[in-house]
Amino acid sequence: MKPLKIGLAGLGTVGVGVIRLLRENADAITARAGRPIEVVAITARDRNRDRGVDLSAMRWHDNAVSVANDPDIDIAVELIGGSEGSARDMVEAALSRGTPVVTANKALVAIHGNALNSIAIENNTVLMFEAAVAGGVPAIKLVREGLAADHLQSVGGILNGTCNYILTEMRATGRDFSDVLSEAQQKGYAEAEPSTDVDGWDTAHKLAILAGLAFSPLSFDTMPVHGIRDVTAIDLKFADELRYRIKLLGLARRGKNGEVEAWVRPCMVPASAPIAVVNGVFNAVTTQGDFSGPMTISGRGAGEGPTASAVVADLIDLARGASLPLWGTDTSPAPKSCVSLDTIESAFYLRVNVDDRSGVMAELTSVLRDHDVSVHFVSQHDAPENKAYLALVTHRVSEKSIRAASAALSELTSVRGAPLVLKIEDFQ
Numbered sequence: 103m104k105p106l107k108i109g110l111a112g113l114g115t116v117g118v119g120v121i122r123l124l125r126e127n128a129d130a131i132t133a134r135a136g137r138p139i140e141v142v143a144i145t146a147r148d149r150n151r152d153r154g155v156d157l158s159a160m161r162w163h164d165n166a167v168s169v170a171n172d173p174d175i176d177i178a179v180e181l182i183g184g185s186e187g188s189a190r191d192m193v194e195a196a197l198s199r200g201t202p203v204v205t206a207n208k209a210l211v212a213i214h215g216n217a218l219n220s221i222a223i224e225n226n227t228v229l230m231f232e233a234a235v236a237g238g239v240p241a242i243k244l245v246r247e248g249l250a251a252d253h254l255q256s257v258g259g260i261l262n263g264t265c266n267y268i269l270t271e272m273r274a275t276g277r278d279f280s281d282v283l284s285e286a287q288q289k290g291y292a293e294a295e296p297s298t299d300v301d302g303w304d305t306a307h308k309l310a311i312l313a314g315l316a317f318s319p320l321s322f323d324t325m326p327v328h329g330i331r332d333v334t335a336i337d338l339k340f341a342d343e344l345r346y347r348i349k350l351l352g353l354a355r356r357g358k359n360g361e362v363e364a365w366v367r368p369c370m371v372p373a374s375a376p377i378a379v380v381n382g383v384f385n386a387v388t389t390q391g392d393f394s395g396p397m398t399i400s401g402r403g404a405g406e407g408p409t410a411s412a413v414v415a416d417l418i419d420l421a422r423g424a425s426l427p428l429w430g431t432d433t434s435p436a437p438k439s440c441v442s443l444d445t446i447e448s449a450f451y452l453r454v455n456v457d458d459r460s461g462v463m464a465e466l467t468s469v470l471r472d473h474d475v476s477v478h479f480v481s482q483h484d485a486p487e488n489k490a491y492l493a494l495v496t497h498r499v500s501e502k503s504i505r506a507a508s509a510a511l512s513e514l515t516s517v518r519g520a521p522l523v524l525k526i527e528d529f530q
């Protein structure tokens with residue numbers, strides 16, 4: 103059996119994981135792929151670094167484009183990262199030669215997926231990216247293959263393990279965001295530069311890919327993205343009392359006229375929702391289909407083993423002869439803008455820090471009345487120095503109204519700091 107020959111760029115967490123997995127599970131992989139899969143060419147930044155695996159039988163290249171141009175490889179695997187630079191150059195070079203590409207690079211696929219798909223189609227080849235969304239969870243296969251027959255109404259979920267870990271710890275320990283983030287960084291669970299994760303961009307990349315498959319390619323710059331920095335310990339306490347959990351969600355919905363609503367933000371989800379029990383570093387992907395109904399799958403969204411498992415699954419598919427274009431058509435549809443949040447209606451949670459004295463509630467409710475925000479429920483916790491935390495749950499209102507009301511509340515002398523607005527997402 104002629105082996106399938108792989109050129110691999112990037113020998114970090116995932117790259118080394120791929121080499122280990124191909125070796126440790128070689129017999130099963132050969133049987134499932136119909137032929138052996140062998141890494142024959144490699145590159146990284148530092149040729150001399152000990153990677154903990156034997157690389158002596160592989161050809162070293164000085165850069166990633168040179169791996170892509172190696173005439174002896176059947177598939178190029180890009181595991182460098184980043185939407186520009188060497189990663190993009192390598193993927194474009196390989197696709198332009200008609201060589202299939204497997205990548206775990208969500209930033210690259212989210213931002214340039216449509217253009218890369220065009221290059222792949224022109225050259226009669228494919229771009230595969232199972233590992234780019236939710237690591238070891240087969241999210242791409244779920245949407246592109248398992249649910250291929252259905253019309254999905256929504257797709258998304260908990261797509262960032264770092265944020266889910268931080269929110270889970272905040273709830274379990276009552277500690278604030280910055281405290282839990284510092285500890286996660288010390289333990290190596292969170293990056294030293296945490297912005298991509300905690301400000302929602304990693305989730306946004308993954309959501310753009312899922313929404314592109316389920317609905318239509320999205321113009322990434324038009325997606326509203328908000329991370330978890332403003333969520334405090336008191337919000338998790340209120341959430342528990344209201345029988346909700348706070349999760350960073352990336353969610354995309356099909357509108358009535360084909361428009362796509364897609365956003366990333368912390369939301370209140372009912373404690374009984376399948377996604378509410380997905381804790382720690384775990385990810386979850388949730389869909390709602392006309393025929394398939396609601397579905398949620400969860401698992402490890404990162405790490406050497408889970409991510410390598412998804413990369414090698416793509417290699418096995420290619421060995422078996424898979425050749426599905428990125429968006430399942432033979433053309434690349436033009437990217438669509440996401441609809442403005444102003445047009446969305448929902449119930450909201452509103453937390454306001456106030457002076458605890460008579461008349462304050464009347465001031466607050468008059469602002470809400472003036473913005474046509476109707477209140478369903480109110481709760482209060484005392485805070486030090488004659489202050490109080492107030493949590494209000496609204497009836498369904500437009501997002502435009504609740505944002506305007508929140509801005510007006512922050513102008514009141516009795517209100518301390520900016521109120522927090524969280525969408526209540528009931529997945530309906």
Ligand SMILES: NC(=O)C1=CN([C@@H]2O[C@H](COP(=O)(O)OP(=O)(O)OC[C@H]3O[C@@H](n4cnc5c(N)ncnc54)[C@H](OP(=O)(O)O)[C@@H]3O)[C@@H](O)[C@H]2O)C=CC1
Pocket residue numbers: 111112113114115116117145146147148149151165166181182183184188206207208233234237403404405406409
């Ligand atoms: N880690 C995870 O759990 C997950 C990662 N991913 C994605 O997988 C990809 C790889 O991630 P990960 O393995 O964690 O990253 P690492 O930072 O661990 O590894 C990156 C590798 O790329 C090499 N590299 C960097 N720049 C270049 C360059 N210009 N040319 C050639 N090689 C270069 C590095 O070389 P050197 O080692 O010599 O410095 C290193 O080996 C990313 O796109 C990431 O988003 C997706 C899901 C989960």
Ligand SMILES: N[C@@H](CCO)C(=O)O
Pocket residue numbers: 237261262263264265299304403404
């Ligand atoms: N940084 C990501 C893992 C890679 O996708 C996370 O925290 O989930």
